[in-house]
Amino acid sequence: MVTGPPGAGKSAIADRLVQLLHPSALVSGDDFFGFLRNGAVAPWLDEAHAQNTAVVQAAAAATGRLSRHCHVVYDGVVGPWFLPDFLLAASLTHVHYAMVLPPLEVCLERVRTRQEHGFTDSRAAEHMWWEMRRADLAPRHLISDQGQSPTEIALRIAHLVEDGAIRHP
Secondary structure (H helix, E strand, O other), X not given: OEEOOOOOOHHHHHHHHHHOOOOEEEEEHHHHXXXXXXXXXXXXXXXXXXXHHHHHHHHHHHHHHHHOOOEEEEEOOOOHHHHHHHHHHHOOOOEEOEEEOOOHHHHHHHXXXXXXXXXXXXXXXXXXXXXXXXXXXXXXXXXXOOOOOHHHHHHHHHHHHHHOOOEEO
């Protein structure tokens, strides 16, 4: 699982990571939020908790089913507080959890300058960055972005997965 706030580079990293695995599949959490239509609540609002739980569970179920066939990389905003629900819905005993957390300014600049991406709300991105930053998470799961390319970060995550270093629980 490659997670982090908007603008962290999750999708680019997850895309590179899935290319390193064979056979493999990429599950995009954004796609599952895209299924929502009338009455959808912005996922970063407190009142969206039940909706977010349902969407994460649906994405997790797809991840779990695919994992019976191939390596699966999940790309999406999944805070550590959602991991128990994710594992249960996916019928998995564990995931390899990598939270990419570049500096706030980097995330906000990426969100601001995005093209062909539906999410451009800087205030919401900042809110989610702080939620991720304050999360109760073992440091081994934090992947710092120190100006490395998505490919370099994906290779690092692949090694951490291979070593079992970012396995949860």
